[in-house]
Amino acid sequence: MMEDLVSMHMELRQFYGPEDSSFLQWMRWEGLEVLPSELKKIASGTDCEELGAWMPLYSAVDVKDCMRKVQTLKYAEEACYNGTLVIKAFSSGLEIGTCNWTINGPKRNIAYISSSIFVSTHAMDFNFLGLQGNDLIIFSDFSTLDTTENMENDNTYCDPVTSSNASDDLYNLEEIAASLLKDDESMEEMEKLAFICTCAFDSVRAGGSVLVPIDRLGIVLCLLEQMSLLLESSSLKVPIYIISSVAEELLAFTNIIPEWLCKQRQEKLFSGEPLFAHVKLIKERKIHVFPAVHSVELLTNWQEPCVVFCPHWSLRLGPVVHLLRYWCSDPNSLLILESGDDANLALLPFKPMAMKVLQCSFLSGISLQKVQPLLKALQPKLLLFPKDLRCKIQISEANTIIHYSENETLCMPSSKESTEIDIATDLASQFHWKTLKQETVTRLDGELFMDQGKHRLLSGFRQADSKQHRPLLHWGSPDLKRLLTELSKMGITGTLKKNMDSAESKNAAGIIDIDDPEKALIDVRETGTVIITADENLASHIFKAIDIVLDGI
Amino acid sequence: MAIDCLVLGAGQEVGKSCMVVSINGKRIMFDCGMHMGYTDSRRYPDFSLISKTGDFDNALTCVIVTHFHLDHIGALPYFTEVCGYKGPIYMTYPTKALAPLMLEDYRKNMDRRGEDEQFTSDHIAECMKKVIPVNLKQTVQVDKDLQIRAYYAGHVIGAAMFYAKVGDAAMVYTGDYNMTPDRHLGAAQIDRLQLDLLITESTYATTIRDSRYGREREFLKAVHNCVAAGGKVLIPTFALGRAQELCILLEDYWERMNLKVPIYFSAGLTIQANMYYKMLINWTSQKIKETYATHNAFDFKNVRNFDRSLINAPGPCVLFATPGMIVGGFSLEVFMQWAPSENNLVTLPGYCVAGTIGHKLMSGKPTKIDLDKDTQINVRCQIHQLSFSPHTDAKGIMDLVKFLSPKHAILVHGEKPKMATLKERIQSELGIQCYCPANNETVTIPSTHYVKADASGTFIRSCLNPNFKFSTCSSTDKSYLDSNKSKAVSRLSVSDDRATEGILVVEKGKKAKVIHQDEFLHMLGEKKHEIQFAYCFPMHMARTEDLSSTSHMLCSFDKCTLISRLSMILSDELSEGNILDLGEELQVESFRVSVCSSDNCPHRLSSSLQNGSESVFFCCHWSVADEKLAWKIISIMKNSTL
DSSP states (O other): OHHHHHHHHHHHHHHHSOSSOSOOGGGGOHHHHTSOHHHHHHHHOTTSOSGGGOOOOOOHHHHHHHHHTOOOOOTTBOEEETTTEEEEEEEOSSSTTOEEEEEEOSSOEEEEEOSOOSSOSSBOOOOOGGGTTOSEEEEOOOTTTTOOOOTTTOOTTOOHHHHHOOTTHHHHHHHHHHHHTOTHHHHHHHHHHHHHHHHHHHHHHTTOOEEEEOOOHHHHHHHHHHHHHHHHHSSOOOOEEEEOTTHHHHHHHTTSOGGGBOHHHHHHHHTTOOSSTHHHHHHTTSEEEESSTTOHHHHHHOOSSOEEEESOTTSSSSHHHHHHHHHTTOTTOEEEEEBTBOHHHHHGGGOSOOSEEEEEOOOOSOOHHHHHHHHHHHOOSEEEEEGGGTTTOOOOSSSEEEEEOTTOOOOOOOSOSSEEEEEEHHHHTTSOOEEOSSEEEEEOOSEEEEETTEEEEEOOSSOGGGSOOOOOOEESOOOHHHHHHHHHHTTOEEEEEOOSOTTTOSSSOEEEEEEESSOEEEEEOSSEEEEEESOHHHHHHHHHHHHHHSEEO | OEEEEEEEEOSSSSSSOEEEEEETTEEEEEOOOOOTTOSSGGGSOOGGGTOSSOOHHHHOSEEEOOOSOHHHHTTHHIIIIISOOOSOEEEEHHHHHHHHHHHHHHHHHHHHHTOOOSSOHHHHHHHHHTEEEEOBTBEEESSSSEEEEEEEOOSSTTOEEEEEEETTEEEEEOOSOOSSOOSSOOOOOOOOOOOSEEEEEOTTSSOOOOOHHHHHHHHHHHHHHHHHTTOEEEEEOOSSSHHHHHHHHHHHHHHHHTOOOOEEEOTTSOHHHHHHHHHTGGGSOHHHHHTTTTOOTTOOSSEEEOOGGGTTOSSOEEEEESSGGGOSHHHHHHHHHHTTOTTOEEEEOSOOOTTSHHHHHHSSOOSEEESSSSOEEEOOSEEEEOOOOSSOOHHHHHHHHHHHOOSEEEEESSOHHHHHHHHHHHHHHHOOEEEOOOTTOEEEEEOOOEEEEEEOHHHHHHHHSOOEEEEEEOTTOHHHHHHOOSOOOOEEEEEEOGGGGEEEEEETTSOOEEEEHHHHHHHHTOOBOEEEEEEEEEEEOSOOTTTGGGGGGOOHHHHHHHHHHHHHHHHHHOOSSOEEEOSSEEEETTEEEEEOOOTTOTTBOGGGOOOGGGEEEEEEEEEGGGHHHHHHHHHHHHHSBO
């Protein structure tokens, strides 16, 4: 799609602009910089949405370089970033390959919901069950922002009585899921397509042609199927042309991606039929695919009336511009536009227009009635909801809702105080446990790994028991008399020299003078003990003795 | 916790792959195959071992099928439609799409052989309805606890290795796989996973193969020679997989050599199979995938449908006929006609199940084959055995086992003596416990389990900072010798003791907690009591004149000189530890040494007094963690002269 845009843009520049591909001088907006601030603000727009937002289009090389950096994922494939974050995509149903994302980290699970369609006519359905179990949901479907739908009128999906009852959640979940997946919406979409087809059919019967600017790929593919079915059933021999530099590749591609399509299309794979009917239609020469409006094959094949699918929906780029100029004065011809964009503005250069214009709108997100039940099914602890949609819908769940708006940073309260750590049982069984007053404690061993967002303590490569177990940390103060006793048990004799200032401490300070088996000194103070000896063996025995009389780990 | 593996098929043999694994309360059946060498009850796995009452829905959590070969899926319609299993079945998209073709082709051939029907066309259709298709790497949540994931296995289109995880226990069942790419498929690919168990095929447990291109040339030359002499080539294959691979090979060769000899597909191998392949091109090798927009590699130009009337038509031809291994059906019918002529050629795959005609042709060079007591076939035709195979060789198996490093491995799908050899290799070379159970045996292995604890922020943060310790592993290190029989050499080893700074605290009725040792004393409300070692002793001096007179008043410059001399001695003699020269002090881990100028140093022992003129005192102190190191340094110091 990006390559197509670049090639159409190239064509535009060949006609209207300088041919060299260098950065256009005027787009540096140096002229804008020298304007007085007030004028500058007006020219560039308050949020830079006027001239300030103009920038040169990327090149084909940029597209290639950019795509090289992209790591592609399949639906529900786990991508692990840095061992810490597990990133997954779930189908959103809007288009082929569109998705909602989840990010699972050691501290929080986040789901991001974009424009989604529960039952799609072509793409894989909205997998909302895959988004369950996330404590934070960022709701980012703005498709209802411009609609005039009102929540209050139709409240059949959410019964306030059952929604407040939490005891039968499981039962509810199934019920909610069933209501969300009712395919009335996709039926409605199919009816819209059928209506468009009959309008188109009327036009061609009257001798006019039909022009369909390509907007959403999936809708175009469905329209292609229905349109050719309708034409086939009539006696009219009307050719369908698809004109785009990437059409051939795109049409071939849509037929090798069964894993990304809705159930009905997948069934076609299992019964050995092409996923989309255009494969057969191209073979039967009912659909003709050309790379450009000036292709020789197109010119020799051209026949009117006809139905043409071509880019670009802006009506400023691509083959559609030429064809619209050609047909705009023909009252029998028909232009099919998706509404939403300012149609008046789009058609301005072609006015006055005798050509008929059919504006249609397709479902492009979660309808208002389904927002509430969806959130109920997902049960997030925390919901981030657009401030702009606040007036459209009242979320009555007990969850914490935080409203967000553009260019604003929100700080979320932390959900978990501490991090969970998994300790392998085979490792834990080798720990040296010690019982204190209330608790049992042990020093950890092994190696800590961070994998799939989880901290794991596994036995390392070294054998845990090959290393001598020694407490490394001691606390309290040693009882010197007890220490002497322990030493004598080991065959070490010494005398206590309490030469320290006895006022300093009751029993902690002092020096033990050892003379058998070797000469040694033990200098005991309040905060520490120093063992002084020339003999390795004796040193380690004394350490053991002190370890016994002290608490240590 | 344990993992129980009940082998229902492919135990110490090839055929009817079927393994039932119980893992943390979940029970998964991997593959549900049939044995091509038997026509009696031994044809199917003994399902009664799963559940005596036949209540398979409660006995199994799910069934996972790795690929569409009959020895992996052949018993599935029987299991679901006749035995009545109604639970979920998982397989990849291509397997779900192509399995019915294989099953249908097989069923028709059985019909022709006059055997009693085990399942019908409707059974196959009903069975396939229960199948949930999965994509590669897609993490499928079968239920709350069981997670499965498919990985690319090569072998045939859609073949997958399956990863299954329940709680903390995880395993991989490979099915059949190929570690090297072939004409149309890529090599097996899998992530590095933490596994308790790996169940792997071992068809070529002892074979090591070189490049496949030479072997492909051999095959093409054999076919070319035969058709050039006017002979007919029979390639018995199953409907899918090998047929497409060889066809790509022949198609390519035909184009290059400009051959016009017809290539036929018999009825079972409908051109329709290629329709599926065209849609599933994303599951083939990178090279084929890239060309989909311009030319789909499965659009064969030279391939035509075969008609029975062409069997005895004059002139050369190449025919792909089902079923493979000449089990019966059409390939047998053609074989009977073509075998008596020495002009003709029959190519056989690298592996044929015992009991099939293919197997008989491969073992020795028979001139006559008895089909039954009335029919005898004269075999004068040439036999070519394909020496390339879609299975991994022994090196590939070893590579995979080493890469995954599971705690345990089980070998299936191979020949008993060869498997035993491989098992020995895995145990001795990789140190991984390995089993090759026979059919209807159960292997039980322990599984990983984790206990959960909350870790404090301080501990986690301290773990984020590396705390490496470098030491030289001496060649006598016992643990090193144990794990590796090869010659042990002294090498640098890196250890990281971050985790040992953590302390696990378990209090009654509370969740276990991991805290950093610094936090620990605070929690107890106690003060740290540090135990240190200290020792102040004299070291010999080489020359006395410059220092002896002023030994009591060593200036700092002299101290630094002494310390740097000492540093040089230590770095020569000491193989471990990081020696830091801090000017007036030398530090090796926690061991610190400095020149001692005080006569009343408390760390001196009176008995160690010597004539002070030729020596200088060094005062050392260290903590228990570096005890061994400290004594080593002291002994070096005592035995050297500054």
